[in-house]
Amino acid sequence: MNPVNNKIKDELNTEIAPVEEDGSIYAAPVNANNDPDLYYARLIDKIKKYNKKFDLKLLDKAYAVAREHHESQLRKSGEPFIIHPLEVAGILADIELDQTSIVGAILHDLIEDTDYTYEKVVKEFGVTIANIINGVTKLDKIVFSSREEKQVENLRKMIIAMSEDIRIIVIKLADRLHNMRTLSYLGKEKKKAKAIETLEVYAPIAHRLGIHQIKKELEDLSFETLYNKQYVKIKEMVQERINQRQIQIDDAIKIVAEKLKEVNIPAEISGRSKGFYSIYNKITQQNRSLDDIYDLIAIRVIVEDIKSCYAVLGIIHSIWKPVPGRFKDYIANPKFNMYQSLHTTIISQKGDPLEIQIRTFEMHKFAEYGIAAHYKYKEGIFAQSDFDKRIAWIRQLLDWQKELKDPQDYLESLKLDLFQEEIFVFTPKGKVINLPRGATPIDFAYQIHTDVGHNCIGAKRDGVMVPIESQLENGNIVEIIVSKTPKGPSRDWLSIVKTSSARNKIKQWYSKEERQESYNAGREVMLKTLRKNSLSFKDVPNRVFDEVAKEMNFENNDTLLRSIGSRKVSVHQVFTRIIKKLNQEEEPEKEITVEDITKAPAVYKRSGSGIIVKGMDNVLITIAKCCNPVPGDKITGYITRGKGISVHRTDCNNIVMLQKNDSERFIEVSWDTYAPQRFNAEIQVEAIDRTKLLRDVTNVISEYDLNIINASTSRASKNSIAKFRFVVEISNKYILKDIINNIKQVESVFDAYRVLPRKQQ
Structure with a gap:
């Protein structure tokens, strides 16, 4: 028997331990x-x-x-x-x-x-x-x-x-x-x-x-x-599946062990469960439910040689029916990282799918501990990037290990000489900056910020002052000295810098300087012309300048002034158009009062208005969307311009702002407790994404016989958290609270709440 058998057996037994344990084979004793x-x-x-x-x-x-x-x-x-x-x-x-x-x-x-x-x-x-x-x-x-x-x-x-x-x-x-x-x-x-x-x-x-x-x-x-909420939820879900299937897995292991013993094939057989984070990624990134992950719990069979692997596969397929399309022969066709194993999914006695992995002890050790660039399959990266090519040779060294009897010789050969065309240096705060080999402190300065580059007058490399044209090396800590009275970059830097971004920024600075000179000259000429006519720039709104600029086919006011400064357009021609614009009269805005509101021909009622306005009747009422008050909330009325009285929660952020500047437009309102009424309320739901999640959440709302006015969904690309927002019609906030509590009980939901302005949440 292979000398590592006992150790591997211990590891496998650790893996099948209850989920509430940390699952680590390394955990130290107390x-x-x-x-x-x-x-x-x-x-x-x-x-x-x-x-x-x-x-x-x-x-x-x-x-x-x-x-x-x-x-x-x-x-x-x-x-x-x-x-x-x-x-x-x-x-x-x-x-x-x-x-x-x-x-x-x-x-x-x-x-x-x-x-x-x-x-x-x-x-x-x-x-x-x-x-x-x-x-x-x-x-x-x-x-x-x-x-x-x-x-x-x-x-x-x-x-x-x-x-x-x-x-x-x-x-x-x-x-x-x-x-x-x-x-x-x-x-x-x-x-x-x-x-x-x-x-x-x-x-x-x-x-x-x-x-x-x-x-x-x-x-x-x-x-x-x-992500503790998601972690706890995944842990609970996995534990539930393990509890449901533990007897089934134990029975399957026992059946395989007995069959292999009959044909005299020595083997270590045990179960293994996936890591919680790996499960979470499959659910969120591949939009799969927990029941769709066939390798959530798997049986692993480890044997002495390749011949036994295929013999075990035949025995397993003679016991259970394999799932079509779920057999993978990674022994005959290893993965790009030299991973080898047989994977098959069978239908168990109870009709559930169960993955079985078959490999040799050598393959198992390689899969668990091998030093290799084993990452693209799970990370979803299939293109052979430059980084892959540089690190891929480590895979070859793993093959060479078989030829080296002394593991010391093998590990001594693992020397990395990567990224010969690029270097990585630090800012004083520890940020990593990636630069081409041969780059200078000037290149570094422009990578930090354009203004840092423009104002650079010196540099420290690992705490020592160096010329700004000196070359940087891997791991240097670089500090840029900037001028308190900046004069801009030198044209000589164009022949020193190694990065195209630094070179372009230097060129842009000189181009901008020339544009600034033209702008200053144009502004000065325009100012003199205005003063001759007893005017100043304050007397001419910016929109007038912009309108004149567009009429003359210029992008904006600044472009127009630069053209005046470079003598591409006559200042008198521009001034004539400005005066013409200033002489045009604007119609004053009509002020809308409470009296105007009460004369509105139509009244919008939501199953009966539901709102009583003190001292007024037949008035246009709207429910503010910014805070969506519902019966039971404290409310106030605000007389709008043309939209009647807008009803808000008293602690609405918008109302707090309006009370400071427009307090005379507020009016007392209250709920009409005798009128049948329904009001809109927004509910936010956050969960680990899975199939049929939206259906399960909407079913909860439907049980209350409520109308869903609007619904929107989103899924975060970073962590694949599903977020739903519903606008529902309700009669009071107590029903809303009950709905939210029941939504929280839906599988994979970890938060649900009423949407209010930030201050009220």
């Missing part, structure tokens, strides 16, 4: 007294299971140095700081990484957080480990400051580009995973920021490198922190 030696002993036990040649003396030395220098340091949780690097090393041991990685993990915070220098690490542990620690330290300085898509992708690229040894990235991922497990000790805002950074930067990197177990846990921990 250590009540926080004794680092117990954590260290646990780490050694893990290492001995997969690497008999590990230099434990070197590990002891690393632990002793790290413990000594972290001795007085504590984490936010109050536990000794040394436990963190030990847990990071434990995560790497779980995915069976090499000696250099484990030692580097134990020492990874040494240079940054203690007085232990790079030179000391080189002397005591060698240059390779020192460079790995130094690389992790550099990555720790990267600041996630923007969720903008391009910025996030640049950050991912920068992390990889700065990691000359791929083990730097893997240690950083393990470091982030342990930090996410202990996130509860941080404040609310720090939790959110850390979770966003993890979900948008580190989880995708783990995915691209094919480290599935770390990626899955990073996603689920971030998902729980950022």
Whole structure:
């Protein structure tokens, strides 16, 4: 039997554990007294299971140095700081990484957080480990400051580009995973920021490198922190399905095990469930219901060799009927990232679809822990981008691993030399700027902002003043010195800058300067002409200038003045048209009073007016759409210009503004409690999108025999949250409250509320 069988069996058993557990195969046991030696002993036990040649003396030395220098340091949780690097090393041991990685993990915070220098690490542990620690330290300085898509992708690229040894990235991922497990000790805002950074930067990197177990846990921990309502809802829905199907899955596993035993095929058989975030993405991005996700819960069969894989497939199809079109042979036709397995979906005894995956132990280990660019299938990216091409060669190294007997030799060969034509540098606040290789501080300045570029007079690179024409390098922190009395860019910069955007902005500045000179000259000539006629610019409204400009086929007033300044048009011709416009009289606006309103020939009543106006009858009444008052709300009336009396809630934002400037137009109104009446109310519903969701929500409203006046739907592209807005006719706000409470009970709905102006919500 393969020596990793027992470990894989443990992992698979962990995966089938109840959903309320975190599903992690890495979770550390509770250590009540926080004794680092117990954590260290646990780490050694893990290492001995997969690497008999590990230099434990070197590990002891690393632990002793790290413990000594972290001795007085504590984490936010109050536990000794040394436990963190030990847990990071434990995560790497779980995915069976090499000696250099484990030692580097134990020492990874040494240079940054203690007085232990790079030179000391080189002397005591060698240059390779020192460079790995130094690389992790550099990555720790990267600041996630923007969720903008391009910025996030640049950050991912920068992390990889700065990691000359791929083990730097893997240690950083393990470091982030342990930090996410202990996130509860941080404040609310720090939790959110850390979770966003993890979900948008580190989880995708783990995915691209094919480290599935770390990626899955990073996603689920971030998902729980950022979208807790959706997380809880998904968790409840998945648990419900698992509870419903657990007996069925156990029976299927038992049947397969008995059949394989009869034909003497050794195998490990167990169930596995998808990660919550992965399920959420399938529901929202592919518009599928939970019942349409066939691999929500699957059976995994792991055997010794490829021949046994196909034999197991035949046995399974002889027991149950396969679903047409749901068989995938990734052994004969591996995915682009070399993933191999047989996937088939069968109809179980109770008529439910059930996915079964069949693979060898070697294939399973590759799928769970392999370092590969395994990301396009799930992320929905099918084009072979430049980034794909640069990182795709890692897949080849995975094949070479089979030829290298020593895993140390294999991992030493994983050196990254990516993005040779571009560099990634920092602003002082940590934002990543992507520039072409050879770019200068001037290019950097224009990337920050056009005005920063125009006013640039100097630059600091990593805190040291450098000429503005000097070249920048990967990882530089660049600070631009700007002039307090700006004179604009130099024409010489056109031969220095490397980016077309900087070059174009410099050219635009000079073009704008010439236009400004023409504008100033034209304005001066126009002002002199106006003064000769006892006028000024204040006497000529801007609309008059714009109308004259359009009559003379100019875009606007500024363009007209520039043309006067460049002598393309006569100022006297323009002035004549201005005077003609000023002499035209405008008809005064008619003021509408309360008396005008009462003479309105028609009265709009909603099942009877429903509104009593103090001292008035037969008056035009409208219900304000800005706040949509319903019986039971406190209301006031406002006399509009031509639309009768508009009825608002007393706390409506618009009314608060009008009372400051137009208080004489307010009139006392009240609800007519004896008149049959229906009024419009708006309801907002927010939910995780799924099929038949709209039908289920509208059914709730229909149960009250209410009329839906209007309905609109939207679906956010970022997180695929469905939002519905309904305008319904109701008789009072108490019915409205009851409707909203029942809508909240609909599956996947996590919020429903009455829509009011911001102040009233």
